[in-house]
Amino acid sequence: MSKPAFVHLHVHSDYSLLDSTIRIDGLIAKAKEYNMPAVAITDSNNMHGAIEFYLKCRKAGIKPIIGSEISVTSVLPESEENHTMPIYKLVLLCLNLIGYRNLCRIVSAACAKGLQEATPVTPGILATHSEGLLCLSGGSNGELAVLAKGDSDNATSVAAWYDEHFPERYYIELFPEPTHALATMMSISRNLDIPLVAACDCRCIADEDYAAYRVLQCIRTGTTLDKLNTESPPPPAAPLFHSSETMQEMFGDCPEALANTVIISDRCNVELPLGGHPPRHSAFT
Secondary structure (H helix, E strand, C coil), rough: CCCCCCCCCCCCCCCCCCCCCCCCCHHHHHHHCCCEEEEEEECCCCCCHHHHHHHHHHHCCCEEEEECCCCCCCCCCCHHHHCCCCCCCEEEHHHHHHHHHHHHHHHHEEEEECCCCCCCCCHHHHHHHHCCEEEECCHCCCCCHHHHHHCHHCCCCHHHHHHHCCCCCCEEEEECCCCCHHHHHHHHHHHHCCCCCEEEEEEEEEEEEEHHHHHHHHHCCCCCCCHHHHHHHCCCCEEEECCCCHHHHHHHCCCCHHHHHHHHHHHCCCCCCCCCCCCCCCCCC
């Protein structure tokens, strides 16, 4: 069997409430159709689907990569001094059981006020519970990408912070949107020797699901389609679960970013101790 060319590492299922049309059964079926040996689940500030995903992937012969897209505050000290609280996205993937338990702790902190109002996770919480976790910079809504649009110095500082606290476990996440930020992010990658990874932030399996996804956005934000299309036009590339071939076309000028998806999938090896008597844990604090 030939070596896989790409693995999806940033995928929202319908457990990302009102923010994805992807069901776990459909996700696994599509991964098998595309001959992908592994796939990740990274729902927004929750792990509700982790066990269902883990068991169904194992049964289907697909390697499950458990993760979550977390809402985080800035890692820059200037943000605290100026009392600004911008919220960014960050993707965390479990490398092992220690990482799984630490992700449970981080998600618990993010859900302190309930699912309707995610509490942004602070740098201190991330640093305390980073063991066993691999970190992607968060795509277009990550702090790195947002700052890379016009503040390369602070973007570099952000990348350096994550690289320090997730040593050899931090990747700069490229996304299929041609923006100035991507060039800056690739420059930071070269200057700091931080690897790149390709991702798509998937929320739909196929093109025909995108209209339903837009309706979910309207329900979530309490608006209408007309207003949504005016204030937030559809992106150039829909957030689809693309095939390896399509991802190669999108990221053909950066083959290392594609190859790193496979390297990351090889590094993620969570074995959950399910069945029998549950192990005794201290409370998630």
